[in-house]
Amino acid sequence: MSLRNVRAYFWENPLLSLGIGRGSGTPTRAVDGVNLELKRGETVGLVGESGSGKTTLGRTIVGLEALTGGQILYEGQDIANFRSGARLRRLRKHVQMIFQDSQASLSPRLRVSYLLQEPYRIHEVPTGERHTVADLLGMVDLAADQAVKFPHELSGGQAKRIGIARALALRPELVIADEPTAGLDVSAAASILNLMQDLQDRFGLTYLLITHDLNVVSYFADVIAVMYLGRLMEVGPAKELFDAPAHPYTRALLEAAPDPQTARSIRGPRLVLSGEIPSPRNPPAACRFHTRCPFVQPVCRTRDPSPEEVGPRHVVMCHFWREVLSGEAIPSSSTGKESTR
Amino acid sequence: MSSAILDEQIVRRAGWRQSTLGRIVGRPGGFFGTAVVACLLVVVAFAGTIAPYSAAAQDIPARLQGPSWHHLLGTDQLGRDLLSRILFGVRIELKVAVPAVVAAWVFGEALGLVAGYLGGVVDNVLMVVMDTLQAFPAVILALTLLALLGPSLIDVIIVIAVSYAPGYARVTRASVLGVKQDTFVEAERALGAGKSRITFVHILPNIMPPLFILSAMNLPSAIATEVGLSFLGLGVQPPTPSWGVILADGFTYVEAAPWAVLWVALFLMVTTLGFTTLGERLRDVVDPRLAGSER
């Protein structure tokens, strides 16, 4: 799948609810020009803070949000403008989503067995081609007796597995996982991640993993895409990003990810971002990250960096990525903070 | 993780009292309400057997008597046994109130679903219509409609249904709007479910509870409305023993023989209390968040 200059804006306009008039005023630019390639069988980790637009991007791909501009090419076709029911429906068989709050994503008054067969009913899949409920439960390592339960009777881990099973029922090719470990205990999260990896090996799935925690993504992502205020700051092979991040934001995210080992040796990261992510309604001018960048220079406030190639399939949007990479960049005291200790 | 295990242990050890039925009947309000409703249902079924006399049997020499061994509640102006008339009247009341409320529910809910899910222009138009209907004082509405349709049982049912439908439409619409945003609706959309599927399979079952409770509360008002209309002579006509008719008859002789008025008032009060307390208990059990303080 290819995303080209994808944009999703939201307007606040009460008239829109009446079906009259078009958007006007300042929109919230949740996704503002994203270019990304998803190769078959790969796992792409989409990371960023809350408010970076990553969830919106995921939802746009699945069709839950309307696209404002750009193209989403799937198997050669631009699916961005699939408005008609039939084409959208067929697409749904190939692209599925696992929601952050799995328990809430299950219809409360229906039993698990009914919910798992929903996708087949919706798409009118003949009985011969369906997986049985027991099959689906087995795929996610759940016993068949879970089928009679209602969603509120499931634990967090079980609900997540049911969400995965339901998403896989139609044998999709692309699965978008929104914060797959949110709300789960450490041990439950570990089994879910293991499960996801096993399923990927078994069915040849392509994942888009959306999360704010780099630890989660480090487990089996092949490619990492770092998103900030609607744009991708850095995209590249996971190994390269983890070992040698080129963008200051990537570096900050890496150092913020809690880790027993680094906590031990350093007792605190060296790079602490100050402030919080600005509102997508009012993104900073030029380089969006300049308000929080510890290496900010005057040019960052006036000229928007364009994507530059660091290596094969590795792109970064920063004026000074070479200095960041080589370690020559020195934090300026006005925005970035060095933590003592 | 372990909280799920704890839940299982709790459920296994809990007794009957924890079941839904137990919780409704377990508390004084619920018990009283259920008892009243149960009695009413028994009367509806067996009025013929229970009532000592028929509703129409006249006994002029015995007219306007107070309670006695022959006539436990006394007699009306034509010597008819009040107890029997009131018991048969239960049938009339429920025969009017129940279909009226059910009709209001069905139509109101349908309109609410359409307005809530489709939104936009449809929603606005429907809500304007509902608001207009609700803006009329119920009595005026009733009088107008009955003047047009002529007084009879069926017409009373229609009138009551029409006046209650907007309430159901509003509650339904509000619930639909709330549920529409929920994650599971999004999840179904992501799976490819169409609007009608989402509305009927997923949204509908989740909005039922407030409507049940609304009905439980509407029944006594429907009964009261019927009594009022019949009292005014606009509904059921004498000699059919609707409580309103009995009340109207008794009203003429209230100074000499207030029995009819007294007993009808008492029965009406108990019936209303019964349904209302049952409805409140149902509400507490079904959705504890709506309750004042759950004990």
Add this chain to the structure above:
Amino acid sequence: MTPGPDPLLVVRDLSVGYMVGATNIAALDQVEFDIDRGESLGIVGESGSGKSTLGLTLMSLLPRNASIRAGAVILKGLNLRNLQPEDLREIQGKEVAMIFQDPLTSLNPTLRIGTQMMDVLRAHGHGMHQTRRERIIRALEEVGIPDAANRIKRFPHEFSGGMRQRVMIAMALMLEPALIIADEPTSALDTTLQVQILALMKRLQTKHGTAILFISHDLAVVAGVCHRVLVMYAGRVVEEGDVSSVLERPLHPYTKALLASRPSVTRRNERLATIPGRVQLGLGCAFANRCLHAQSVCRRQAPRYVKVERNRVRCHIYDESSAYHVEGGSPLSDGFDV
């Protein structure tokens, strides 16, 4: 235990249970530890481990259906169990303050920030309006909220998540308590904000000398803030020690499993360990049904606290007097077998 001779908080043999219907559910079982003045202790456990219950107990905030079954909680020499409600209320907020996980629900959405903070000060009888106002502004500035004088007129929803948590910290610090209990204060925040809040807490702790009880499900987060850590499982303390030794040389099988099941950027290529089974309480060690090294004594008898170097463990493996060794169990050599 490493704390000094006059600890701020002493907890001994604490057992707390919840009544649900007619059943008693044990939430804490024989918990004991000390906290020194100015020290920060981390409590690590998964959901159901009792860590939140512990925090609530120390704050005397247990819900009506829960009670302390046994044991003592002694703060500055006072046994909290013996105090009257009025005295407890004096202590709440003044000696011990709590910071919760979700600042959105912990702050009253209908009151301005300034008003809420004022209420806290007024409840503990602090000076006049003007001095209170100054105190509030100073507290907000200290936690890094710019333009505090104007911000106090705002409502909670006008603040972002990270800001709200800072307000919570300011509220907790205002009365200069001796102990702050933080229950998952950063779990609702992004990692970048988490780092900020943790750095802030460390700084404030050094400056004010406040002791911190940091409750979290993430050992790594606790490692960045605390001197010592307690690992809890099913209401019991299973391991206790200073942070670096617990992380580098975990003793209890559960601690080892917990560390091995965390995905980590630095250990990306290792398969995550998972812990089989579910929590099951029985007569013996709570972890017995999921422990790879369990022997039959583990299922029969609850292990005692045993000192290992400077740490403590509740596990038969380290208990030389236990029947564990007789039954053929051998001391763990290294690592956790997956």
